[in-house]
Amino acid sequence: MAAVTDEIPERPLPATKRPAAIAVFGPPAAGKSTLCRALLDPARVFRLREHVSGQTLRATQTTATSLGWIEPDEVARVLHEYFTSDATAPDSGDVLLDNFPGTGDQVHQWLSIMAEAAPGYRVVPVELDAEDSVLLSRAACRRVCADCEPDAAGEPRLPAAIAKANPSRCGDCGSILARRPTDEPRTLAHRILRYRRASAAIRIAFADHGLPVWTLDGSLDQQRHRALLTRLLTNEQGG
Numbered sequence: 001m002a003a004v005t006d007e008i009p010e011r012p013l014p015a016t017k018r019p020a021a022i023a024v025f026g027p028p029a030a031g032k033s034t035l036c037r038a039l040l041d042p043a044r045v046f047r048l049r050e051h052v053s054g055q056t057l058r059a060t061q062t063t064a065t066s067l068g069w070i071e072p073d074e075v076a077r078v079l080h081e082y083f084t085s086d087a088t089a090p091d092s093g094d095v096l097l098d099n100f101p102g103t104g105d106q107v108h109q110w111l112s113i114m115a116e117a118a119p120g121y122r123v124v125p126v127e128l129d130a131e132d133s134v135l136l137s138r139a140a141c142r143r144v145c146a147d148c149e150p151d152a153a154g155e156p157r158l159p160a161a162i163a164k165a166n167p168s169r170c171g172d173c174g175s176i177l178a179r180r181p182t183d184e185p186r187t188l189a190h191r192i193l194r195y196r197r198a199s200a201a202i203r204i205a206f207a208d209h210g211l212p213v214w215t216l217d218g219s220l221d222q223q224r225h226r227a228l229l230t231r232l233l234t235n236e237q238g239g
């Protein structure tokens, strides 16, 4: 409940807002990382791969023939650690999970960890989706910067700024940009297919816990996404 004060507020006090753990998932190149970056401070964005060792990442690398997964026990360890850390203390505000969960099993696993370790959070699942043609053309254009994004497995993933004067270079540090190996057309096609197969299970798993999945159109611009999410979070406030 809102705090009671002696002063009469000019506007109604906002209802007490429980922090939200917003899970942003969707097919590759839907714009998940870009959306997360636009919405919250990078410190408030959780990415599974940033919490596991380089050894684990290298052992689970995605190629055209193998779509690597991190072991469930390791995922559970990381989630538990993250949601019991100071970074996610009850008064620390909303967090975004970029590209998580990836399967229905991960939904169940995550929600049981939340219920036990971080019951103060309300979970808001958001799927960012787009037509395959949009995903393919975006992935063909996006580049990453190994210097701006040190990655434990040497596989940077976050979209880099492209220099205006020279599109082959990073707009932030000037290094030569690279394509993500997982954006190669054959690997990308596997990843999109894998996502399409997993998404129904993800939705069903959230529904099992009484959580509707909100879908954002990945072809809309960031401002529109921000407005939609703000409205969504405001409407969900009582939950």
Ligand SMILES: [Zn+2]
Pocket (backbone or CB within 6 Å): 145, 146, 147, 148, 149, 160, 170, 171, 172, 173, 174, 175
């Ligand atoms: Zn750079």
